[in-house]
Amino acid sequence: MLFNSFTFLFLFLPITAIGYFLLARRSHVQAAGWLALASLTFYGWWSYYYIPLLLGSIVFNYWMGQRIGQAAGPARKRWLTAALVTDLGLLAYYKYADFFISGANWLAHADIPLLHVVLPIGISFFTFTQIAYLVDTYQGKVKEARFLHYVLFITYFPHLIAGPVLHHAEMMPQFDKPASYRFSFQNFAVGLSIFAIGLAKKVLIADNLAPHANFLFDKADIFSLANAWGGVLAYAFQLYFDFSGYSDMAIGISLMFGIRLPLNFDSPYKAANIIDFWRRWHMTLSRFLRDYLYVPLGGNRKGPVRRYVNLMTTMLLGGLWHGAGMNFVIWGALHGLYLVINHGWNAMADRLRLPRGRTWAVFSWALTFAAVCVAWVFFRATSFDKAMTILHGMAGLDGVGLPASIGLQLGPLKTLLEQWGVTFYLGGGSRFLETWQWVVIGGFIAFCLPNTQQIMGRYEAALGTMAGPRLAARWQLWQPSRRWSLYIGAILLGSLLSLSRPAEFLYFQF
């Protein structure tokens, strides 16, 4: 089931919420059970075949968590290792079986048939959440005795399919709190507003950018400078608003149930450097990779060289997590390389005491955004060759072409442009204009407007902190006023009008 569907909005969500708050009057346990049941229904709507897998994973990890918690000495580590091997093995089977078989076939010139395993939706997220739980249990940070709360923690539908990746320690106290079981208009109004903004990001912006990104990556045969950059920027903003919208919706829905989810996005395209970018993009995954991969590898505690190796390893594995393909590995490697360069540059700049003024900040931001866009090409392209073709165009090596229909509107400027080497090709005028219109809209919102958390800056609607300024301008701050009810109502209406073409979220495939 998709958040951006009529079924979810007008059937699932009201029934779940009404049932939850009515049951909560009688028993918190029954309410939690109802929410867990609803979450399983939400998951099963996509494919009920994988509910046993989800439940099996939950029972297994809960049981292993008990074993780890009760064991002492080396046995503790053995239980943890066994659990992690099983979890990662399951993930590897579903996500990477065909990738490894293809690799083996290529290396050994063999012809082992592919398994064509269907990836259970959300498996990465519920597996990562449970790995974090097991490690925290091993480290003595948590001790969970209530199975029902554990089931709810894993299956909780606002986060189940595409994150955010949750920490046991930040969720369990909330499931204990009596206030979480009482309906509150404050929670509802704030949650609804966040949800509406997220829904609008998805259906009004991301879904309108999607055809233009898809055209470049799947259909285009002209890769001149403006076409290539237009399509790549369309994808960059599509992914941004798709994922950011999903995260907002998850936070908003959860808040209606009185539960705060961790912040997952903090205007990452405003990042001044790639280190900053990774503090703002998919924050809960970055946190997971930092705490459960980078730090165990040694982090920065074993000297600068090991630190860079650890960064590269973490980003390579992070890339591979996003998809079983070489392009994802290249994407991860590029970001690893960016991070190494960024850390190296920081060290050198500190040593040389280089000035860092406003101009430098703008240059740094532009360079970061361009680097991120270059990496997105590998993330989205269907093959390495396709990615290289698009990068070739982005570098201007396929020339600077514009549609002839636009050339006709330019008057004498057209002749001037032709003298500078700009060519004019037939067809594609509408596509070109629409692509850039949506890119400008996406760019304006991403770069110039406050993010949802800043708009909701009067409230701590999500867990975690933002890197950017805490509050938006006063007039941009949400409050339960008539003015804001008109804004949110209008946004909701616009989004409802756009629900007729429900499109899946990009992060569902990871």
Next chain:
Amino acid sequence: MEQIQRYDDEAPVLVGAPASAAAQAPVSYKRFTAWCATVVGAGVLLVTGFVAVIDPYHLYGFVDSPALNHVKPLPEQYREQIKLAQATAVRPDLILLGNSRVEVGLDPDSPQVSAHGRTAYNMGLSGTSLTTSERMYVQLRESAAPAAMAVIGVEFLDFLVKPDEAPAAPAASGPLPWQWRFDTLFSIKSLTDALRTVRLQKAADPETMTGRGQTPLRNYNQFARQEGYYAIFQQKAGDNAKTLMRKPHNLFVAGTNRSESIDRLRTLLDTMARDRTEVHLVIYPYHAQLMAMFEEAGLQSTLDDWRQMLVREADAVRARYPNARVNVWDFSGYAGMRCERIPGPGDTRTATRWYWEAGHFKSTLGERILQRILGGETAFGFRLGADTLAANRQRIAAERAQCAGDYPQVFAGARDLVANARASAP
């Protein structure tokens, strides 16, 4: 105290304010929610009311005002469902089936049609094959009486299959039956189309679909004025050349006398024979440029085989249903209108009379097709039968020689276009 404690426990705590501050005006959140619901509710009513009154898809008919909504835009989605609903309302006794060539070129409001006392509807749909035509016809039959006459445009390129092509999988479940009704009333697309409808009333060359399903491409007049017909022909010819490079050269799946398109044609002809519908299969009058590109792509003999196959299928249906009335018309060739001169590069003043571009003829030419089919006196169009295939071949060869002599550039241009497409094919 309990009140304060209660709000202190709530999740979205106010930043930098004491807990009691969050509890100051709990009613305002309720009012906020109520206002949101009111805005959404009122918006839904306004949008649905506006769309129903403007009626951008000819579905409701509450108002028909030249100042407001008489001219309708071309729908981008649910065109099949919209056309079926319109056709059901029109109850035509002459239906026009086919792809964009029919949708654009055959005018159901033609004087030829009304002069013969017929009511026509154009069910042609761009970008579709006979599978869609057959499906639409079957669905129309569920709610309307069979048409007395059907003109079915058959597209040569749709009949080309790979020898190892597997049978087409059954169509995936489409939108729910009610969904298109909902979306055409309440969606961003229906709202923008309603607004577009109001704007279209004053447009010189609007992109429209008529109440009888034709898409007359009048908006191409504007492109022609801005860029010239040469640009339109060249752009489409470039696309056609790429398409031709991807096409196989076979009509049948290996070891059979079948393909998906042939199966659909047989089914459609059988259904119409049972309905006692008089059928006219139409081979489109492609412009000489496109015919020359078929040649350059090596498709000439396949095109000839395809004509024979159509004649065989017509004979077969007559054998299965002795009362069946099926005619095969070949409007393809190189003579006269089909060898129309394409205006030169940069010429934005000369307008073509017969073609928008090589693949799509104008209603002026469509009028000649209807005239011939409806029994008018005209030499345009060749009735194909087993006994006339050889004569037709000679006719086309003679026309080609004439056109090549009169207008050699079109053949040279086609050669270049196909060569370029071949060079850039993956």
